[in-house]
Amino acid sequence: MPRRLLTLALKSALRGRHSEPRMFRVPERLKDGYDVVIIGGGGHGLAAAYYLARDHGIRDIAVLERGWLAGGNTARNTTIIRSNYLTPEGVRFYDASMKLWQQLSGELDLNVFFSTRGHFTLAHSDADLRTARWRAEVNKHFGVRSEVVDAAFVKKHVPQISLECGGHSPILGALYHEPGAIARHDAVAWGYARGADARGVEIHQNTEVLGLDVRDGAVTGVRTSRGAIATKRVLCAVAGSTPRLLRMIGLDSPITIHPLQAMVTEPLKPWLDPIIVSSSLHAYVSQSARGELVMGASLDPHELHSTRSTLDFAEGLAVHMLDLFPFLSEVKVNRQWAGMADMTP
Structure with a gap:
């Protein structure tokens, strides 16, 4: 701990209250x-x-x-903010949410580190591209900025990405959602x-x-x-x-609880500005303001009321991250965790 902070902490302890x-x-x-x-x-x-x-x-x-x-x-969340959903209800709801996020620092008079990054949902197949076009049209209909882009556009914005993706899931294009953002939870x-x-x-x-x-x-x-x-x-x-x-009030709920795991790496120099998502690989990643790569995947398939993380998750996600970014092979994982997601039928 720096001497200045240590001195401040000792003074606060002796006074019985914090200086702030x-x-x-x-x-x-x-x-x-x-x-x-x-x-x-x-x-x-x-x-x-x-x-x-x-x-x-x-x-x-x-x-x-x-x-x-x-x-x-x-x-325990991974801080991604977006409104590029497929259903009309989802698009309208999250677009209203996005507008609140964009003004939140001023509203709360506190910097929430809202950062617009752009959001790529990668397409690895013709089916992925069809879904991307569908989502883009729904988004545009409700005034949300989303467009289908080719692999060259992805490479231009993320030069470090491997378009071959390990040879088994080459990147053909993506749904690009320009307003995609992150914030400090x-x-x-x-x-x-x-x-x-x-x-x-x-x-x-x-x-x-x-x-x-x-x-x-x-x-x-x-x-x-x-x-x-x-x-x-x-x-x-x-x-x-x-x-x-x-x-507690005698109601049985159809909601089931599934762990949703994530992990972060050691801090790195800034290199990844956009948010990268691959539904086919069940992986997503963004880089925080502190330089950590924040990574996650899909829900655990089995119902479980637990926030414990697993080695299987870390190993599986690491494989997909290396398909996308092979140069990360020597990067260390700092920590991993799980949240609990409420899932309706």
Whole structure:
């Protein structure tokens, strides 16, 4: 640790407080009741609290997080932002989301490191190209910038890529989505937390929900590891724990939970500006502002409520990354992890 930071840390410890103001308050106890209780202190839960307070004047809100702030799927995602979906509903929904992202740093008065990179979905077959053309036309119909490009265009924008792709899946072209972007997930969470707190919302970390009280078909309260809370409105934003919470009120859910794994490499000099996705190879990669290559693949096929990562995943993804970028063979993997995805039938 640099001497300056060590000195600052020691001074803060001796004073009993940090020299920088907290991003949000840390309430010592829960109140007896709230107008709204939001279960889950990740990106969705914190954003819901922020917009309820900002747009609807609902400020008597408690956000309950069983661990630390944004320590669940928000900390485990791979930060890609796009709106180049296939269905009209998906395109409209995520295009509205993209517009919010583009203004989010100003809205929260905090740099969320939103960075427009461009997004390539590689095509390795005629079927891939047909799907790319289909998606491009749907996107254009709803005003989203996407176009089908040839392999030379891909190579021009990503000179390091191997168009041969290991000899078994040559790149024929791609769907290019110019607005594709990345952002810093923890900055987003902390920005929403600070904004919600400034509007009166309480954020309670290390507060696990143990049960939900129901009377005559309506929620009346939440039981937590720190006491009971009376409320008539509960919002569930808990990702992989959704089925478990629904069972607390006697509901069986068709949602299944599947791990979604990812990994990052050691930091490298900046060389990859766009986001690269290959559905055929079940792989995607982008480079973070810190130089790490953030890589992921498709969902694990088997239902499992777990955030453990596996060696099989790392080995399989590494093979596909080397098909795309053979020069990465000596690059070290720093860490890997898994999030939990809620999947509907």
